Amino acid sequence: MSDFSGMEDLLQDFLQEASDLLSDVDNKLVDLEKMPDDRGLLNDIFRGFHTVKGGAGFLNATELVTLCHLTENLFDRLRNGELELTPELMDVIMAATKGVREMFGELGQMVQPQPADPDVLAALQGALSGDQPVPVAAPAAAPAPAAHEAAPEPSAATGEPDWSLLHAAVAGQPAAQAPVSELITKAEAAAGGIAVTPAAGVPAQASGQQAPASPYGRRATDRPGAQPVNARRAEERVRENTIRVDTSRLDQVLNLSGEIGLTKNRLTSLRADILAGKNDSETLHALDQAVSQLDLLVSDLQNSVMKTRMQPIGRLFQKYPRIARDLARQLGKDVELVLAGEETEVDKTMIEDLADPLIHLIRNAVDHGVEMPAERQAAGKPSKSLVRLEARQEGDHIVLIIADDGKGMSAERIRAKAIEKGLISEEEANTLDERQSLNLIFLPGFSTKTQISDVSGRGVGMDVVKTNIQKLNGSIEIRSEPGKGSVFMISLPLTLAILPVLLVLLGDQPFALPLSLVREILPIEQSRIQEVGGKETLVVRGEVLPVITLSRLLGWPREHYPEYGVFMQTAERSFILGVDSFAGRDDAVIKSLEDFRPKGVAGVTTLSNGQIVLILDMKELLSDIGQHVDIGSAVRALDFA
Amino acid sequence: MADPKMRFLVVDDFSTMRRIVRNLLKELGYTNVDEAEDGAIALQKLQGGGFEFVVTDWNMPNMDGLTLLQTIRATPNLKHLPVLMITAEAKKENIIAAAQAGASGYIVKPFTAGTLSEKLNKIFEKMGQA
Numbered sequence: 108m109s110d111f112s113g114m115e116d117l118l119q120d121f122l123q124e125a126s127d128l129l130s131d132v133d134n135k136l137v138d139l140e141k142m143p144d145d146r147g148l149l150n151d152i153f154r155g156f157h158t159v160k161g162g163a164g165f166l167n168a169t170e171l172v173t174l175c176h177l178t179e180n181l182f183d184r185l186r187n188g189e190l191e192l193t194p195e196l197m198d199v200i201m202a203a204t205k206g207v208r209e210m211f212g213e214l215g216q217m218v219q220p221q222p223a224d225p226d227v228l229a230a231l232q233g234a235l236s237g238d239q240p241v242p243v244a245a246p247a248a249a250p251a252p253a254a255h256e257a258a259p260e261p262s263a264a265t266g267e268p269d270w271s272l273l274h275a276a277v278a279g280q281p282a283a284q285a286p287v288s289e290l291i292t293k294a295e296a297a298a299g300g301i302a303v304t305p306a307a308g309v310p311a312q313a314s315g316q317q318a319p320a321s322p323y324g325r326r327a328t329d330r331p332g333a334q335p336v337n338a339r340r341a342e343e344r345v346r347e348n349t350i351r352v353d354t355s356r357l358d359q360v361l362n363l364s365g366e367i368g369l370t371k372n373r374l375t376s377l378r379a380d381i382l383a384g385k386n387d388s389e390t391l392h393a394l395d396q397a398v399s400q401l402d403l404l405v406s407d408l409q410n411s412v413m414k415t416r417m418q419p420i421g422r423l424f425q426k427y428p429r430i431a432r433d434l435a436r437q438l439g440k441d442v443e444l445v446l447a448g449e450e451t452e453v454d455k456t457m458i459e460d461l462a463d464p465l466i467h468l469i470r471n472a473v474d475h476g477v478e479m480p481a482e483r484q485a486a487g488k489p490s491k492s493l494v495r496l497e498a499r500q501e502g503d504h505i506v507l508i509i510a511d512d513g514k515g516m517s518a519e520r521i522r523a524k525a526i527e528k529g530l531i532s533e534e535e536a537n538t539l540d541e542r543q544s545l546n547l548i549f550l551p552g553f554s555t556k557t558q559i560s561d562v563s564g565r566g567v568g569m570d571v572v573k574t575n576i577q578k579l580n581g582s583i584e585i586r587s588e589p590g591k592g593s594v595f596m597i598s599l600p601l602t603l604a605i606l607p608v609l610l611v612l613l614g615d616q617p618f619a620l621p622l623s624l625v626r627e628i629l630p631i632e633q634s635r636i637q638e639v640g641g642k643e644t645l646v647v648r649g650e651v652l653p654v655i656t657l658s659r660l661l662g663w664p665r666e667h668y669p670e671y672g673v674f675m676q677t678a679e680r681s682f683i684l685g686v687d688s689f690a691g692r693d694d695a696v697i698k699s700l701e702d703f704r705p706k707g708v709a710g711v712t713t714l715s716n717g718q719i720v721l722i723l724d725m726k727e728l729l730s731d732i733g734q735h736v737d738i739g740s741a742v743r744a745l746d747f748a
Numbered sequence: 749m750a751d752p753k754m755r756f757l758v759v760d761d762f763s764t765m766r767r768i769v770r771n772l773l774k775e776l777g778y779t780n781v782d783e784a785e786d787g788a789i790a791l792q793k794l795q796g797g798g799f800e801f802v803v804t805d806w807n808m809p810n811m812d813g814l815t816l817l818q819t820i821r822a823t824p825n826l827k828h829l830p831v832l833m834i835t836a837e838a839k840k841e842n843i844i845a846a847a848q849a850g851a852s853g854y855i856v857k858p859f860t861a862g863t864l865s866e867k868l869n870k871i872f873e874k875m876g877q878a
């Protein structure tokens with residue numbers, strides 16, 4: 108049984124909204140380091156913790172309320188100029204923010220958060236009581252004071268102050284019969300009594316006099332098994348399953364479905380006419396019109412539905428300045444992460460799948476890309492390094508750029524490293540140009556630096572970054588200039604749900620190939636096929652390309668030599684795919700084969716005539732050259748379906 | 749209970765909180781509820797007319813709840829509207845400020861439908877006497 112039965116929806120709403128709020132707070136904290144006296148920032152951050160606290164109270168998340176309350180009080184004193192923001196205090200605040208995020212992770216797992224790290228709480232308390240934050244010894248496990256027994260709610264008769272009287276009193280009107288102070292005390296008592304949970308769970312606010320022991324001794328014994336480590340794991344597992352959509356976009360979807368309904372009615376009535384034998388030119392013209400209209404409406408509807416899934420990538424970006432800041436501080440570097448193009452919209456699933464690769468690239472830029480301040484100064488560069496994260500839409504693609512102004516990468520050194528690691532031979536290395544050499548860093552097992560700290564500790568290497576990007580039908584490119592910096596460019600399709608495909612025929616069986624891989628189509632004259640090293644090749648404008656027949660990839664018997672070639676280019680190789688003929692191109696709506704997915708098949712789509720077609724995954728097929736891929740059975744299974 | 753058709757305006761910048769208040773009001777039988785994200789938007793909606801009760805958060809961007817309350821009290825066609833302030837704090841200064849600005853009531857987060865009902869009924873009672 109979860110701690111939140113009956114409140115799941117509320118919890119989801121809270122988590123989504125509060126997480127956004129916290130990311131915003133995180134960014135403002137990074138800004139605050141540069142402008143520690145900015146009242147606006149202090150106010151915004153104060154309000155962020157305040158708002159989270161208010162929501163957490165309704166979820167009975169006592170520990171979250173406690174942590175937010177202390178942090179909020181700290182910001183209250185900072186914004187009133189009663190405290191000064193020291194780097195040490197900043198670290199405490201950062202730790203508190205991290206604690207809040209971990210608690211969101213626990214809430215996402217439907218469990219009440221564990222108490223925050225006692226050191227963090229003690230440091231917050233210490234700062235509030237005026238001490239400079241120092242690591243405070245873990246509080247003695249004093250028994251929980253009576254404050255934990257919820258004070259009974261005041262009855263309306265005794266607790267509620269007389270508001271009109273109070274108003275009259277403080278507003279200086281003669282109706283006041285009781286002394287103001289008495290009324291206020293009464294009001295306070297009432298208000299305080301109502302705030303049962305937070306007031307009780309929170310150590311006396313801002314006083315700092317009281318030992319901070321009380322709330323933390325209790326929960327720890329409640330659940331001895333749970334450790335903060337679990338919380339961190341939990342945070343990583345949380346995946347949003349709700350989405351926020353601009354209502355105008357939903358209205359458009361509604362409007363279009365209404366129109367489609369009307370057009371359907373028109374078609375139904377035309378069908379009745381035609382079945383009754385009415386087939387004069389007027390009826391047929393009306394039919395033609397209705398079908399064309401339906402065509403337009405459906406494609407509009409598809410676009411609109413797709414748009415509801417589009418989210419500004421800024422929601423992802425906003426987490427990164429904090430990550431870059433923490434890492435830079437840890438490494439003793441001075442780095443600013445500059446964001447651009449946050450408003451660029453990307454499919455929601457893609458945003459989620461981009462999170463890890465982008466984190467890795469940013470960490471990589473901060474860790475390996477940019478130099479230590481002293482080194483930069485020696486090279487005549489400003490000691491602060493810039494890392495730029497940018498998104499923009501280019502035609503039907505989204506381009507993401509991670510650029511740094513660091514020391515750049517040397518193709519020579521990368522080649523040497525790859526040879527040393529045994530990833531390539533010296534002969535192979537000599538044939539590589541600059542771009543190809545840089546691409547070596549994407550090979551599994553490549554790393555130019557001994558793995559350090561928790562930067563590479565996530566177990567995600569550049570090869571995984573590349574694999575993840577390719578899973579999204581995207582590509583990644585590197586440009587680098589020694590001394591000046593490096594640029595990683597990721598190119599992604601706008602959406603994953605619709606895939607432009609080329610339909611090719613093998614015998615009379617159509618297959619779909621992702622159009623993004625197709626460079627050109629050419630006829631194959633058998634006389635021009637040359638054998639090189641036992642492999643069939645074709646020379647296209649001076650380039651020697653291997654010819655791989657589709658029948659061979661699929662393990663089908665070759666009945667006659669393919670008449671056409673499709674010049675295809677994947678990330679790893681270029682080649683000619685031999686096919687019998689073409690059936691045109693199509694925008695395939697991909698249906699995934701979740702339980703039944705033969706290797707080499709990315710999914711299926713339905714043609715206009717109702718025929719089901721397999722969409723081929725070229726990468727998987729190519730990795731299996733020589734081995735038989737049992738697509739034949741997949742095709743037969745579809746035929747019987 | 750007052751007229752269940754009574755039109756409420758719930759003002760809070762945190763949409764989860766608006767939803768909580770809306771649900772609590774619904775639990776009490778009040779279903780005619782509109783929402784505003786801050787004081788400025790609330791004021792616009794109130795100027796449009798038709799509202800009979802305002803439930804507002806204190807801490808909000810653009811225009812906070814206290815300023816909203818003060819503006820309502822200073823606006824001839826709105827000044828009689830009952831305004832219930834919601835806040836996370838039960839501090840003396842806050843209470844004085846709310847009272848000075850002419851709040852009809854003051855409720856501290858988190859609260860239950862029962863507490864909310866009590867506060868509302870108190871306010872209705874006062875209004876009935878006036």
